[in-house]
Amino acid sequence: MFKTIINAGQRLKGHANITPVMTSGTLNNLVGAEIYLKCENFQKIGAFKFRGAFNSISKLSDKEKLQGVIAYSSGNHAQAVALVGKMLDIHTTIVMPNNAPATKLAATKGYGATVIKYDPETESREDLALKIQEEQGLTLIPPFDHLDVIAGQGTATLELFDQAGPLDMLLTPCGGGGLLSGSAIAAKGVNLDCTVIGVEPELADDACKSFKTKTLHTVKNPATIADGTRTTSLGKITFPLVLEYVNDMVTVSEEDIIHAVQFSFFRMKLVVEPSGVLGLAALLSKRVVPKEKTGIILSGGNIDAETMAMILNS
Amino acid sequence: MFKTIINAGQRLKGHANITPVMTSGTLNNLVGAEIYLKCENFQKIGAFKFRGAFNSISKLSDKEKLQGVIAYSSGNHAQAVALVGKMLDIHTTIVMPNNAPATKLAATKGYGATVIKYDPETESREDLALKIQEEQGLTLIPPFDHLDVIAGQGTATLELFDQAGPLDMLLTPCGGGGLLSGSAIAAKGVNLDCTVIGVEPELADDACKSFKTKTLHTVKNPATIADGTRTTSLGKITFPLVLEYVNDMVTVSEEDIIHAVQFSFFRMKLVVEPSGVLGLAALLSKRVVPKEKTGIILSGGNIDAETMAMILNS
Numbered sequence: 001m002f003k004t005i006i007n008a009g010q011r012l013k014g015h016a017n018i019t020p021v022m023t024s025g026t027l028n029n030l031v032g033a034e035i036y037l038k039c040e041n042f043q044k045i046g047a048f049k050f051r052g053a054f055n056s057i058s059k060l061s062d063k064e065k066l067q068g069v070i071a072y073s074s075g076n077h078a079q080a081v082a083l084v085g086k087m088l089d090i091h092t093t094i095v096m097p098n099n100a101p102a103t104k105l106a107a108t109k110g111y112g113a114t115v116i117k118y119d120p121e122t123e124s125r126e127d128l129a130l131k132i133q134e135e136q137g138l139t140l141i142p143p144f145d146h147l148d149v150i151a152g153q154g155t156a157t158l159e160l161f162d163q164a165g166p167l168d169m170l171l172t173p174c175g176g177g178g179l180l181s182g183s184a185i186a187a188k189g190v191n192l193d194c195t196v197i198g199v200e201p202e203l204a205d206d207a208c209k210s211f212k213t214k215t216l217h218t219v220k221n222p223a224t225i226a227d228g229t230r231t232t233s234l235g236k237i238t239f240p241l242v243l244e245y246v247n248d249m250v251t252v253s254e255e256d257i258i259h260a261v262q263f264s265f266f267r268m269k270l271v272v273e274p275s276g277v278l279g280l281a282a283l284l285s286k287r288v289v290p291k292e293k294t295g296i297i298l299s300g301g302n303i304d305a306e307t308m309a310m311i312l313n314s
Numbered sequence: 315m316f317k318t319i320i321n322a323g324q325r326l327k328g329h330a331n332i333t334p335v336m337t338s339g340t341l342n343n344l345v346g347a348e349i350y351l352k353c354e355n356f357q358k359i360g361a362f363k364f365r366g367a368f369n370s371i372s373k374l375s376d377k378e379k380l381q382g383v384i385a386y387s388s389g390n391h392a393q394a395v396a397l398v399g400k401m402l403d404i405h406t407t408i409v410m411p412n413n414a415p416a417t418k419l420a421a422t423k424g425y426g427a428t429v430i431k432y433d434p435e436t437e438s439r440e441d442l443a444l445k446i447q448e449e450q451g452l453t454l455i456p457p458f459d460h461l462d463v464i465a466g467q468g469t470a471t472l473e474l475f476d477q478a479g480p481l482d483m484l485l486t487p488c489g490g491g492g493l494l495s496g497s498a499i500a501a502k503g504v505n506l507d508c509t510v511i512g513v514e515p516e517l518a519d520d521a522c523k524s525f526k527t528k529t530l531h532t533v534k535n536p537a538t539i540a541d542g543t544r545t546t547s548l549g550k551i552t553f554p555l556v557l558e559y560v561n562d563m564v565t566v567s568e569e570d571i572i573h574a575v576q577f578s579f580f581r582m583k584l585v586v587e588p589s590g591v592l593g594l595a596a597l598l599s600k601r602v603v604p605k606e607k608t609g610i611i612l613s614g615g616n617i618d619a620e621t622m623a624m625i626l627n628s
Contacts, residue, residue: 020334022356041583042336265622269355269585269615301583305626308579312619 001241002189004147005154005182008055012155015058015087016051017043019156021163026267031283033290036164040156041272041301045079047228048156048179048299049143053080055152056141058088065090070138072125074100075228076300077143082111093138095129101304144178145235154182158190160295166191168291171279173299174198174207174249175229177238183297184245195247197288199278201226202251206233211242211249225307226257228275228300252278256285261311264298273303274311315555316503318461319468319496322369326469329372329401330365331357333470335477340581345597347604350478354470355586355615359393361542362470362493362613363457367394369466370455371402379404384452386439388414389542390614391457396425407452409443415618458492459549468496472504474609480505482605485593487613488512488521488563489543491552497611498559509561511602513592516565518543524553525563539621540571542589542614566592570599575625578612587617588625 022037040048057069068091071081078094085092094108098117109115118128133140142149156179161167170187174180177198184196200208204222210233218233234242242249252260257274260281264272272280279296282288336351354362371383382405385395392408399406408422412431423429432442447454456463470493475481484501488494491512498510514522518536524547532547548556556563566574571588574595578586586594593610596602 025358039583046583265585269353269360271579271583271585309623309626312623 001185004151005158005186005189008051008148008151009155009158011055011058012051012152015054016155018159019043021160022268022270024268031290034293035283035290036160036167036293036295037268037280038156038160038295038297039270040297040299041270041276043300045076045083046300046302047076047080047276048153048297049076049080050083051155052149052152052178052182053077053084053141055155056146056148057081057084057090059148060139064139067137067139068092069141070095070129070133071141071143072096072129073143074104076302078108079104079111081141082108082113085113086111093132093136095125095132097125103304144176144231145237147237150178150182150238150241152182153179154186156297157183157186157295160297161187161190164295165293167194167293167295169195169197169294170297171197171199171282171288171294172297173226173229173275173278174200175275176231177207177234177242179297179299181238181241181245185241188245195291196245197282198242198246198249199282200249200251201229201257201278202253204229205251207242208249208251210234210239211246214243225254226275226278228273229278250282250287252281252285252287256281256287258311258314260284262314265312270298271301271303272298273300274307276300315499318465319472319500319503322365322462322465323469323472325369325372326365326466329368330469332473333357335474336582336584338582345604348607349597349604350474350481350607350609351582351594352470352474352609352611353584354611354613355584355590359390359397360614360616361390361394361590362467362611363390363394364397365469366463366466366492366496367391367398367455369469370460370462371395371398371404373462374453378453381451381453382406383455384409384443384447385455385457386410386443387457388418390616392422393418393425395455396422396427399427400425407446407450409439409446411439417618458490458545459551461551464492464496464552464555466496467493468500470611471497471500471609474611475501475504478607478609481508481607481609483509483511483608484611485511485513485596485602485608486611487540487543487589487592488514489589490545491521491548491556493611493613495552495555495559499555502559509605510559511596512556512560512563513596514563514565515540515543515571515592516567519565520547521556522563522565524548525556525560528557538571539568540589540592542587543592564596564601566595566599566601570595570601572625572628574598576628579626584612585615585617586612587614588621590614
């Protein structure tokens with residue numbers, strides 16, 4: 001599996017941003033370790049999702065590329081697929097809920113994607129996407145449960161180890177498990193002794209439960225502010241990978257998440273979305289004791305004005 | 315003068331952060347040039363002021379260091395002097411208005427400074443500082459009108475040229491002119507053909523008027539959101555330096571400033587304070603046409619929750 005991440009890294013060269021790694025004396029003193037923050041909020045479209053989308057789409061056959069791709073997402077994955085389509089001159093169709101924020105709709109359309117809206121109250125986006133996919137012969141790019149997507153997401157950690165040297169511990173957010181499993185495979189590939197920990201909101205702790213019981217749990221529509229982790233469960237592919245490569249899973253409270261967004265903003269001057277700070281939240285709330293050199297994936301920075309204003313005034 | 319900046323750069327080595335330079339394809343496409351953003355919001359205390367404070371304080375004699383230093387400021391300069399005092403084990407006294415934000419008071423005290431409060435309605439901070447300075451034999455570290463402070467501020471541009479290569483144009487905010495004159499001397503020292511432009515809020519356009527008329531103008535308590543530029547006028551030292559080294563001065567509106575803070579936040583994922591975005595605001599508002607390779611000093615990122623929430627909701 002590690003080789004697929006190295007290959008993905010080659011494929012992304014010159015297309016994805018090599019995102020900076022930030023450090024902070026204040027943070028190091030606070031937690032008593034050297035902390036390396038991998039800033040995927042500075043990635044194209046503002047989140048790591050670009051990596052998986054680019055890796056999977058660029059690997060398609062010429063025929064598949066000509067036919068076009070389809071994705072369903074209301075968030076960062078939609079924009080990632082749309083942007084990659086624009087870069088590689090591939091037609092993209094994105095299935096989005098009709099209540100998606102206007103800015104996200106506009107951004108997705110701005111990349112030249114055809115946006116198909118659905119009513120999340122009455123329609124299933126999976127069924128709708130499948131129907132369009134079959135009718136038009138499109139290739140579906142799933143948001144996480146796909147080996148090429150996972151390999152792409154893993155390249156952020158590969159880069160981080162290149163930039164910061166081998167790390168003793170890695171903390172990464174967990175939604176559907178694409179970033180977490182890719183990161184874990186990459187980290188273990190470079191340093192087998194690296195402890196990899198996935199972090200979830202308490203309100204969306206399906207992966208934690210699945211990990212601890214080794215049985216797939218689901219949590220429907222969790223009310224967490226970390227919208228990127230509102231996925232129902234780990235996937236058929238990501239669940240066994242998480243079991244195999246991840247050392248532990250922990251949860252953080254909504255207050256921990258809010259505090260970590262504030263810390264990123266006021267102390268680090270970084271705009272990080274709630275889902276993006278989960279690793280940092282685990283550290284700041286002392287739910288995880290860091291090892292000497294600990295890396296954290298700050299997975300994205302796409303946050304709307306309302307949510308940030310609410311967090312800053314909390 | 316250029317030599318003093320090179321010397322300051324040597325003095326700051328290992329003490330100041332080497333701040334990253336960010337680029338953005340979106341921004342480059344928008345303005346039709348290569349833009350290099352020097353992120354002094356990632357400097358220690360969140361602003362370039364650390365550079366001037368460190369350079370001037372570290373140059374003091376042993377006797378002066380033993381006696382201690384004093385500064386008056388309600389903003390970034392106060393924290394910079396306090397932090398340098400802590401780092402170099404020098405006692406610091408900071409004169410601050412009694413209505414300064416609690417967070418700034420706490421941060422300054424947190425660095426071990428003795429904070430003396432005054433009533434800005436009835437007392438002059440300059441007179442008070444002078445009185446304490448004389449009574450206690452302290453050395454005053456002025457916020458901008460001092461050659462060692464100016465040389466320190468210039469090191470940000472020196473670093474930027476090191477990182478991005480020689481630039482054709484440099485845009486920098488202007489308050490009291492310490493950053494602007496230091497930046498201009500540094501830029502011309504590396505590339506005599508570099509066009510250096512200072513940017514002010516329209517509401518605080520004293521330096522613009524002074525520059526165009528070659529006579530010192532003052533603007534008292536301007537109501538601009540860019541609080542770092544609310545200084546009354548250029549200084550005795552900075553005014554002639556600005557006249558000699560700066561090519562032009564332009565102003566931007568409050569709306570331009572707000573838009574540039576939003577752009578930094580949403581598109582760049584950077585927290586930049588209103589005074590810090592002035593150069594970017596001049597570019598985005600098309601008040602300045604950039605040259606092929608244009609640098610911008612994002613001078614700081616210290617913004618309170620209320621102001622940012624207001625800007626995000628604008």
